[in-house]
Amino acid sequence: MGVQDKFENKAEELKGRAKETAGAALGDDDLKNEGKADQASSAIHKGVEKVKDKANEIAEKLVGDDNK
Template sequence: MGIGDKISNKAEELGGKVKEAAGDATDNERLQAEGQSDQASGQTKQAGENVKDAAANVKDAFK
């Protein structure tokens, strides 16, 4: 729910894209995989934040 968490998650996702691109450019499969993993982690965390926001909106609707 916090904006800081959302920013952190997006930064992790973007950092993963950079790692993946660097791995592509250098034919480093480990770096590519690490970048993909970072992206997936950031996206998963972001999805969790979206669920929290939706739950808060539902809770507020019943007040």
């Protein structure tokens, strides 16, 4: 996962937490749910990036093994 991707995911997660907290404090269920959705989206992006990283790692090992 690139540094930019990590930064964007963390920013989305923090934005979601802020929205959820503000929604809870204000009694605004829509804002609260929007915050939860932002956090879920961030988690999905993190998961996708981890899968990509693992796939690249495996591909590098396979290519490396063929060259020996």
